[in-house]
Amino acid sequence: MPPGETAAETRDSAGYRLKRMFSSYSCPSIGGFRIQDQSRATAQLSLFLSIVVSLVNRIPSNIGRLNMKILAVDDDRIVLNLLDGLLKSADFGEVQTCESAERALELIADAQTPFTCFLLDIQMPGMDGIELCEKIREFPKHRDTPILMLTSMSEKTYIDRAFSAGASDYLTKPLDATEIVVRLGIARQLMKERKSLAESTDVIASLIDVLDRTTQHDLEEAIDLGKMEGLLRYPAFENYLYQSGRAALFRSTIFAVKIRNVEDIHRNLPPLEFKAFLQTAASTILDRLKGHDVFITYRGDGEFVGVIPRRGQAILKALDDEIVIAIEESEGKHTAKLPATATLVFGPGASILMPTRGELSKAIWNAVQRVRTRTAPVAQQNQARQGTRDFPAGISRLRQESDDFKEDLRAEFTQLLRDSLQSELGEHRKPSRRRQKKAPASVSKKRQAKASRGDDRKRPGSFSSVNSGKKLHRVKLRAGERIEAYGDENEKLPVSQRVLKVLGYSNG
Amino acid sequence: MDNQSGSTNGTIQKAASNAIAGLEAAVRNSRAEFVARLPEYYKTLDHAAEAAMGEGILAPSVDEVMFIAHRIAGVGKTLGFPDLGDSARQTETAIAAYRCEQDSTVLRDISFSKIRHLAGLIEAICAAHGKCVS
Numbered sequence: 001m002p003p004g005e006t007a008a009e010t011r012d013s014a015g016y017r018l019k020r021m022f023s024s025y026s027c028p029s030i031g032g033f034r035i036q037d038q039s040r041a042t043a044q045l046s047l048f049l050s051i052v053v054s055l056v057n058r059i060p061s062n063i064g065r066l067n068m069k070i071l072a073v074d075d076d077r078i079v080l081n082l083l084d085g086l087l088k089s090a091d092f093g094e095v096q097t098c099e100s101a102e103r104a105l106e107l108i109a110d111a112q113t114p115f116t117c118f119l120l121d122i123q124m125p126g127m128d129g130i131e132l133c134e135k136i137r138e139f140p141k142h143r144d145t146p147i148l149m150l151t152s153m154s155e156k157t158y159i160d161r162a163f164s165a166g167a168s169d170y171l172t173k174p175l176d177a178t179e180i181v182v183r184l185g186i187a188r189q190l191m192k193e194r195k196s197l198a199e200s201t202d203v204i205a206s207l208i209d210v211l212d213r214t215t216q217h218d219l220e221e222a223i224d225l226g227k228m229e230g231l232l233r234y235p236a237f238e239n240y241l242y243q244s245g246r247a248a249l250f251r252s253t254i255f256a257v258k259i260r261n262v263e264d265i266h267r268n269l270p271p272l273e274f275k276a277f278l279q280t281a282a283s284t285i286l287d288r289l290k291g292h293d294v295f296i297t298y299r300g301d302g303e304f305v306g307v308i309p310r311r312g313q314a315i316l317k318a319l320d321d322e323i324v325i326a327i328e329e330s331e332g333k334h335t336a337k338l339p340a341t342a343t344l345v346f347g348p349g350a351s352i353l354m355p356t357r358g359e360l361s362k363a364i365w366n367a368v369q370r371v372r373t374r375t376a377p378v379a380q381q382n383q384a385r386q387g388t389r390d391f392p393a394g395i396s397r398l399r400q401e402s403d404d405f406k407e408d409l410r411a412e413f414t415q416l417l418r419d420s421l422q423s424e425l426g427e428h429r430k431p432s433r434r435r436q437k438k439a440p441a442s443v444s445k446k447r448q449a450k451a452s453r454g455d456d457r458k459r460p461g462s463f464s465s466v467n468s469g470k471k472l473h474r475v476k477l478r479a480g481e482r483i484e485a486y487g488d489e490n491e492k493l494p495v496s497q498r499v500l501k502v503l504g505y506s507n508g
Numbered sequence: 509m510d511n512q513s514g515s516t517n518g519t520i521q522k523a524a525s526n527a528i529a530g531l532e533a534a535v536r537n538s539r540a541e542f543v544a545r546l547p548e549y550y551k552t553l554d555h556a557a558e559a560a561m562g563e564g565i566l567a568p569s570v571d572e573v574m575f576i577a578h579r580i581a582g583v584g585k586t587l588g589f590p591d592l593g594d595s596a597r598q599t600e601t602a603i604a605a606y607r608c609e610q611d612s613t614v615l616r617d618i619s620f621s622k623i624r625h626l627a628g629l630i631e632a633i634c635a636a637h638g639k640c641v642s
Binding site for chain 1 (some may be wrong): 519534578585597
């Protein structure tokens with residue numbers, strides 16, 4: 001190892017590069033990763049660190065002791081003898097000599113350990129040094145090996161040709177020991193740097209592979225995309241929907257957005273880049289719906305689901321069905337296979353009429369199904385349509401299910417109105433014994449709570465939902481049966497009493 | 509950094525001094541071999557000079573003369589014959605120029621002169637080393 005150069009320094013420089021690499025993946029969570037849960041985080045971090053330690057230990061500690069294997073080619077035996085004596089005395093390692101380019105090519109081809117430097121005389125009978133230089137460069141292992149041309153002053157016109165043929169440097173004859181030592185020292189340094197770089201590159205490539213493996217997500221996984229205003233993790237999104245009051249979500253719209261051909265993108269992007277791409281997609285969606293109190297979540301398979309309040313439906317409809325976003329240049333192995341852009345496809349929204357848990361789940365499912373249909377290849381869409389035509393029984397079944405669904409909705413909404421009316425009656429008059437018996441315990445509790453809050457005072461002529469106080473102008477109860485909030489023929493009666501009449505609870 | 513730079517310089521100096529020592533040893537071993545070649549070189553150069561004087565051209569033996577001049581220019585100075593090395597280089601350069609312009613009598617004459625000078629130096633060295641060139 002040359003003085004002033006230690007294994008520790010080499011390791012330090014490799015460590016520096018590793019540190020730089022990790023800093024590029026910096027994340028507020030553990031070890032540069034944003035990891036789904038603590039146990040997984042611990043396991044991944046442990047695996048990662050163990051592999052890092054093993055990889056860093058693979059960096060050779062004797063890199064400073066790198067010896068050269070030199071092949072000197074000259075048709076003059078005396079020149080070869082001088083070079084041999086000079087190079088061996090200067091401790092440049094192994095030196096081989098030969099007197100013709102043809103023999104040199106044989107030695108190069110047969111070498112068990114590749115040569116690390118070549119000294120070639122330009123002017124030789126037969127194949128000259130420049131042609132030999134070109135031939136050497138044709139060996140993949142010698143694409144970057146230093147080649148120093150030996151030339152007398154009168155041959156300087158050949159130097160340009162030599163460099164064009166791939167020469168790294170040249171030495172002039174007569175031989176000067178100091179010049180040769182310096183030039184070969186530079187070649188050795190160059191070679192050492194390349195070797196170090198190659199090894200560091202290998203280590204970094206291995207670490208990136210490890211990083212990719214430990215951060216690998218399945219396509220269908222609902223990846224946590226981190227913090228972003230309006231972006232929720234999928235469980236949080238469901239909780240938000242289920243825990244929000246009915247009135248808060250009434251007539252809200254669930255919509256879905258799907259990334260077209262997301263399978264290809266997932267396959268060809270490294271995991272961290274895929275996650276970054278999803279973040280870009282989420283950001284784009286939120287940006288388009290900015291100012292409309294929208295919440296979205298990523299549910300896996302390149303699908304986002306969102307909820308937008310009633311007043312934001314117009315903007316949803318006004319949006320283009322498709323948004324094109326750029327895919328950033330990848331550092332992965334499959335960059336060439338990646339398209340330059342990806343398309344976000346918005347599916348038709350599914351309106352929430354009755355925000356019960358079942359209704360919300362159905363709305364999510366419907367929204368996702370609609371966007372899947374929209375993103376499916378044309379052949380599949382036609383097949384789906386064909387399938388519908390071929391199986392009228394299926395249509396009947398769907399109609400039946402639809403009718404059942406509507407009936408359920410009616411029943412639920414009737415219950416909602418009853419709750420509301422009971423609240424009003426609780427304020428104005430005692431409910432009938434018959435109504436008391438029918439009211440479920442949960443409803444009674446709600447009624448009591450509402451009465452205790454005393455927040456359900458209504459203006460005459462208006463009808464409000466239970467929680468939000470939003471006006472309901474027209475409500476469909478049963479087929480052909482409507483309650484008009486305004487313009488009723490008997491406007492003297494409070495709306496609550498009119499509704500009570502329709503429902504059969506009126507005692508007057 | 510300065511320490512490292514100083515150490516690197518020291519390494520190069522040490523390697524260079526080792527190289528010089530190794531080169532001197534190689535020179536001692538090769539010098540006799542080089543001197544042994546000189547009579548053959550002299551014959552070739554002398555023959556070329558005589559032919560050129562008679563026919564007025566260098567063409568028939570120009571490649572051979574060029575080869576000898578190149579050989580001597582490459583190692584002459586290193587082996588301790590600086591004048592011989594310089595003369596060989598000048599000869600090589602003159603012949604290279606003449607080959608580019610073979611109609612030039614000036615370049616031909618310069619080349620002829622350089623060949624004669626080189627042959628004379630070889631003859632002197634051979635005489636000094638007890639080698640007969642005739």
